[in-house]
Amino acid sequence: MLKKVNYLRSLSCFLAIILWSSSLGINPSLAVNDNCQLSESEIKQQENLRQTSPQEYNILLQKYAEQLRFCRSRHWLQEQAIWLRLYSCDTRPGSIESILDRIVAKGYNTVYLEVFADGQVLLPPNNNPTVWDSVIKNPGAGNVDLLAQAIEQGHKRGLKVYAWLFSLNFGYAYSLKPERQEVLARNGKGQDSTSFVDDRSQTFVDPYSNQARQDYLILLEAILQRRPDGVLFDYIRYPRGTGVDSVADNVQDLWIFSPASRQALINRGLNNKGKFLIDRYLTRGQISPHDIVEADRLYPQETAPLWQGRIPLEEEMKQSVKSRFDRLKLELWFLAVAHAAQGVIDYISYFSALVERQGIPAGAVFFPDGNRLVGNQGFDSRLQAWDSFPASLEWHPMSYANCNDTTCVVNQIKRVVASRGNQTAVIPALAGLWGQPYNNRPSLEVQMEAIRLAFPTIDSISHFAFSWQEPQFDRARRFCHK
Secondary structure (H helix, E strand, O other): OHHHHHHHHHHHHHHHHHHHHHHOOOOOOOOEOOOOOEOHHHHHHHHHHHHHOHHHHHHHHHHHHHHHHHHHHHOOOOEEEEEEOOOHHHHOOOHHHHHHHHHHHOOOOEEEEEEEEOOEEOOOHHHOOOOOEEOOOOOOOOOOOHHHHHHHHHHHOOOEEEEEEEOOEOOHHHHOOHHHHHHEOOOOOOOOHHHOOOOOOOOEEOOOOHHHHHHHHHHHHHHHOOOOOEEEEEOOOOOOOOHHHHEEOOHHHOOOOOHHHHHHHHOOEOOHHHHHHHHHHHHHOOOOHHHHHHHHHHOOOOOOOOEOOOOOOOOHHHOOHHHHHHHHHHHHHHHHHHHHHHHHHHHHHHHHHHHHOOOOOEEEEEOOOOOOEEOOOEEEOOOOOHHHOOOOOEEEEEOOOOOOOOHHHHHHHHHHHHHOOOOOEEOOEEEOEOOEOEOOEOOHHHHHHHHHHHOOOOOEEEEEOHHHHOHHHHHHHHOOOO
């Protein structure tokens, strides 16, 4: 009897959806292809109505929104997202509407909107409390709020709109501020990232810096005031060099020599001997047996050097200086690596918690190979320990591997899925184009089908990027062409 009641309820719900769709002029079985995309004729009709008949256009907006919602609800891919950048020229009337209409037409129901990148913020010039310049440069557009507009217009079309932010990459203009020099991440060679990475727009900051956190907090609070549907944190890592610089196998390769990070590492010492050796290790880039003898002489009342996580051997102080040196120099290296990685973890944990406390989902964007062990004691210089990011986050692995087929993409996602907690959503980000290969990558359809077969529980994927799919339209918007 219970089964019969449940069946009747399900049937009633299905019929209600059909009747509701019909009342809006929606035929769920028509108008969209297998990827929930509109036909070319419908796209042209919508654009014409937008310019000629606002009333009919608004009716069509509602129709397509419900049509997209219905299609996604019965598709294996419940959520299909696109990464989007807006430009100053998008302050022109109708630009936001035209962009979002094209996104809906391509079957997307979520937008990851770039709101902080390359040292610019998507906030109105006249209402920008941050240390960064606004994306908007047009005269007379000082009060235009593209972020708020995109969220409002996205919701009208049934789209979720996430705010996508760079996190530890504050942009080149930030590196030019005289009062922010101590905020920049530095390695043991005195370099900041602008002289280390080929792309000078990448200016990484010290995650232990209170000033960096305060600057970022002001930015995040301004964005949260617009109530996006989610927040994605990108560039949660250190810079990656090329060649031998892509591997950190020496303490001077680590980005822990800014004042805040350096002091935080010394403070991990739990006694004077520990702090002395950590300081000496950072100052000289290594320790010597003489340093151990010196620590014993300076602090004879203490036993073994101690720091967070260190468990000394029971008979350590009875061993030879050589034996103690061999052990301590290795332990100091792993302490320094753990300290660098923990700075990134603490940074994302702090800011994602602020987002989640407002009832807004937060996500971490990362490279699946950003936390690799290289050789016996080396690490990928990004030190992106994503497998230690909070499990409450959405995980967005940038699965951009290219090997002419889907094998390498699937393998990247497999590593992430194997590491996640039960409550962690994995939402792969794919690079490519619809219907054709791109840069040794199969088409998006081929990549998605491979993911569907390999990971039946994954029902959300994103595509990078809208500008790749609409290059001419993107260029016209960037340079204010018609």
